[in-house]
Amino acid sequence: MKNARVHAKLGQFTEALMQTYGVGPVPGHNLEPRYALPSRATVITILRRLFETFFPGFMGRQQVTRDTVRFHIGALLDEIADDLGEQIYAAVRHEDSELANDRLKSRRFAEDCVLGLFEKLPEIRRALILDVQAGYDGDPAAKNANEVILSYPGLAAIATYRVAHELEACGVPLLPRIMTEWAHSRTGIDIHPGATIGESFFIDHGTGVVVGETCLIGNHVKLYQGVTLGALSFPKDERGKLIRGLRRHPQICDHAVIYSGATILGDVTIGEGSVIGGNVWLTQSVPPHTKVLNTPQIPTFRKGGNGPQAASDDEE
Amino acid sequence: MKNARVHAKLGQFTEALMQTYGVGPVPGHNLEPRYALPSRATVITILRRLFETFFPGFMGRQQVTRDTVRFHIGALLDEIADDLGEQIYAAVRHEDSELANDRLKSRRFAEDCVLGLFEKLPEIRRALILDVQAGYDGDPAAKNANEVILSYPGLAAIATYRVAHELEACGVPLLPRIMTEWAHSRTGIDIHPGATIGESFFIDHGTGVVVGETCLIGNHVKLYQGVTLGALSFPKDERGKLIRGLRRHPQICDHAVIYSGATILGDVTIGEGSVIGGNVWLTQSVPPHTKVLNTPQIPTFRKGGNGPQAASDDEE
């Protein structure tokens, strides 16, 4: 049903909103005739198609067989190449950079990045198979590898990261973060595309995991839900502005395990094979083959649980 | 393929399920001819269109330019007005209230709320631009403001909250919570629409953040992942039923920073410019310009990490 009072003022509401577009310290619109911004929806479609090429038959097209897989993969790569090229081009053209101002060079850059990613696909695919194996080996609740591929959030987050990281390494703006934040939204696992992560990586449960931009993670590392690999306070320049791009996150060496809720901050190193216990808060390095546990805190036991006599400091 | 045994009993299964609809302490169906409930899908569409009007060219329609933006915004507002009016009307008519029983007054109320929201849109838009700026200023991993708008979960959660809060303030039932729980689902950030939040608000990473119904948050406040601003145990009335609507959550003053995993409970005040360290558990007020840290707990270091000799208290 039409709301006559709103309709009478639609022009007025439109103008009032438009007054706000040019104002403020940061751009909040994309109204220049330059070029459209990348489309989040298209970027996600690209990712989904890449996942199909990594795990044929598991997602997307179902009736893929040995006889037909070649055609499906070829067709998927064809679609991905076109869309990804456009999205990279759109992202580059929005940068405040020399490259952005050169249409031909931007186009060439986008093509180079697509080529670069496509050359890496077999390597990414091999890494993902090791991640699947790490998931199955690391979780007694996993019934088989199919279950890991079809349902584990950790695998979805890592697959997204491995693609986004390649694009980040090529210098593609915007798209890597759109990809990893999409995975973050689906899985609760927030891996920055700039992080460096080795082989056979497993994240169990995963909700609340944060892996910061300059983390270095070795091979066969295992993280549980709620682990933060973060930074200490950020250095600022002489005008009080954050300095971006400095190394500020932990290095986690091969075979380390970090249990749920642990927080490791700053440019510290967790040695090979070391184990960080649940909820541990660390801002220092740990030698190899060391186990770090919180001093066992003995919780207080009191009579009187849930019921009319419940104490008054219960949290909502 | 048809399952003959199931098909033979479909009538029976249907009847058995229907037997359960009238039973139980709470309604679990919406079978009265009164009016349909609000549609979650339509409410989300409304939100997405509102986001388009806040950040034209960033989401939804891509080819919006200075020359055409007026038409697109006008058309979006037109669509939003109709859908939102219907959804508010549907929500009101389901209340157990005097208003709900008066069809004309309900319709008028819905129209007033749409008008009220539309008048606030420029103000919400201005607040969101400051939130974008706060995100860029507060995170060294943010490469530019576009990245914040296109991918940061904190911004999606805050934008949803700012719309939902206006509807909550108008007294609209159901819709505000449907909106903020949709954002919660996408971002892991759970902000109750009843909370009051000032300008230049930033939530980094965000998974696991809870901001309770009666929180008061000032300007330039920054929260990290896993922060709870919650309540202590709830007062109950003489029949043991929860008393609803009382103030029971913290007040966070301007320029306060609350690091990851901190929990602040109850009607306490965190003073201006104070900093609450990671994992701190607080049920008391904090004066201005104060830093609250957990007593540094020295974790125990033991030889023997991951491997055959691993200790037996590893968590899954």
Add this chain to the structure above:
Amino acid sequence: MKNARVHAKLGQFTEALMQTYGVGPVPGHNLEPRYALPSRATVITILRRLFETFFPGFMGRQQVTRDTVRFHIGALLDEIADDLGEQIYAAVRHEDSELANDRLKSRRFAEDCVLGLFEKLPEIRRALILDVQAGYDGDPAAKNANEVILSYPGLAAIATYRVAHELEACGVPLLPRIMTEWAHSRTGIDIHPGATIGESFFIDHGTGVVVGETCLIGNHVKLYQGVTLGALSFPKDERGKLIRGLRRHPQICDHAVIYSGATILGDVTIGEGSVIGGNVWLTQSVPPHTKVLNTPQIPTFRKGGNGPQAASDDEE
């Protein structure tokens, strides 16, 4: 725009990717002519339709009334029966089992499981109504039961679990975990379908909750966000491989409440009516009607919060 250099090499990229499909320790493709894997999209559609039968008028079809509900429910069950039968059959045929090799027996098994679930639907529906009531009773921010059904993530996670658990109990492979991981993705709540959960269960906020495979949860239990009910380190067999299926998670008795961020690990028992405080870390049993709290840690208060003089150990 076509990327000529990529297009010239598409055949080559396709071959390179195909070289990786047969390689590696675990299957990462589904190319055998045997049968398609279950479709995640169809499984989610089945769940959404089941939710419609549990809460008619709340989701999906909106114009359902007392006069027409019979037709809608009958039609939904018809669709669910066909799709679910196919998906169970697909899941079974991918197992490495005797059953999987027998086409007729696999089909029969799928039909039996659909019948079994359909017979349980009224019971599941009754349980969900009690869960709704528990949500309303347990949260002062809940305005009415409709709000709980339309927007609470805890209810979505529990409804998914109650369906998945029935299929898990029938021995259906893959589908139960696809279902609960879908709910995990939407809600941040990770309940393994193998867990056993009683009546009137409520999870508030919920992000980061983990309920492990062999948990036993009684009636009227309440969990808050970030609660882990997990396992200690897993026993391995003589070849160093994890032993799967052993009991390794907590039992939570009736009327227990577990506050946010608490972690309970291993095969321990939390007695009836006991309350576990926020952030408590427990690897031992707790008697009935007992309250367990962390020894109050007094955080250190220091002058100097946010600003130029901020201390240097702030986390990102």
